[in-house]
Amino acid sequence: MTELQDKTIAILGGTGPQGRGLARRFAQAGLTVVLGSRAAEKAEAAAAELTGALGSTGSAVTGAANADAAAAGDLVLVVVPWDGHAELLRELKPHLDGKVVVDCVNPLGFDKQGPFALKVEEGSATEQAAAILTDSTVVGAFHNVSAVLLEDPEVDSIDTDVLVLGDEREATDLVQALADAVPGMRGVYAGRRRNAHQVEALTANLIAINRRYKAHAGVRVTDV
Ligand SMILES: NC(=O)c1ccc[n+]([C@@H]2O[C@H](COP(=O)([O-])OP(=O)(O)OC[C@H]3O[C@@H](n4cnc5c(N)ncnc54)[C@H](OP(=O)(O)O)[C@@H]3O)[C@@H](O)[C@H]2O)c1
Numbered sequence: 025m026t027e028l029q030d031k032t033i034a035i036l037g038g039t040g041p042q043g044r045g046l047a048r049r050f051a052q053a054g055l056t057v058v059l060g061s062r063a064a065e066k067a068e069a070a071a072a073e074l075t076g077a078l079g080s081t082g083s084a085v086t087g088a089a090n091a092d093a094a095a096a097g098d099l100v101l102v103v104v105p106w107d108g109h110a111e112l113l114r115e116l117k118p119h120l121d122g123k124v125v126v127d128c129v130n131p132l133g134f135d136k137q138g139p140f141a142l143k144v145e146e147g148s149a150t151e152q153a154a155a156i157l158t159d160s161t162v163v164g165a166f167h168n169v170s171a172v173l174l175e176d177p178e179v180d181s182i183d184t185d186v187l188v189l190g191d192e193r194e195a196t197d198l199v200q201a202l203a204d205a206v207p208g209m210r211g212v213y214a215g216r217r218r219n220a221h222q223v224e225a226l227t228a229n230l231i232a233i234n235r236r237y238k239a240h241a242g243v244r245v246t247d248v
Pocket of ligand 1: 131
């Protein structure tokens with residue numbers, strides 16, 4: 025936790041439910057958070073709303089254009105839809121060089137039968153990010169955490185494990201610490217980037233579970 029106190033957490037696509045939800049929890053943990061958006065004023069409005077909602081229970085959240093948020097962040101979370109993933113990362117690459125980039129994107133499709141995992145040329149969204157961001161350290165995490173729970177002010181504890189994938193120990197340790205900063209959450213190292221596909225794809229199973237059982241299912245790993 026102490027290693028996170030002097031770091032800025034930037035959240036690209038931070039105006040959506042998942043980005044806002046993660047921002048809420050990190051701000052409640054006292055961390056410095058900046059939301060990014062394709063439109064700066066949209067991020068500023070979302071940040072002001074969140075800061076107002078948290079009041080004295082969290083640190084102030086700021087908003088900026090994605091490029092400025094990326095430049096400000098020490099850890100930069102990518103929380104955009106799969107459709108815009110590659111394009112956004114190519115555009116922001118100069119701002120992300122030298123940083124830890126945490127990819128949270130699930131390449132999923134939906135049809136009449138429900139959710140399903142898409143095939144990704146690079147193997148996974150996390151590996152696609154690493155292929156584009158050759159001068160960043162890319163970690164995959166927070167794929168299986170429900171936005172509904174993250175955004176619910178009545179939920180005090182997010183009781184789930186966060187599977188953290190990456191090839192650089194220092195970076196995966198840092199992202200595990202970020203997950204650990206949220207009450208109830210635990211970061212668990214889950215393998216190298218080449219194993220990210222099945223973690224991203226697992227979200228399709230969780231959505232199917234949620235639909236059947238009217239739940240907000242998450243993952244817990246036993247015996248660790
Ligand atoms: N929702 C969940 O429960 C959940 C759970 C786990 C993981 N995730 C993953 O988190 C990511 C975001 O989920 P979400 O539900 O928050 O999605 P979302 O609301 O559809 O998108 C998040 C934000 O991304 C930006 N965006 C939209 N299209 C874009 C594009 N083509 N290029 C760049 N930015 C774009 C938008 O912000 P601006 O218009 O402000 O730029 C939007 O507010 C997804 O990859 C999803 O798989 C979601």
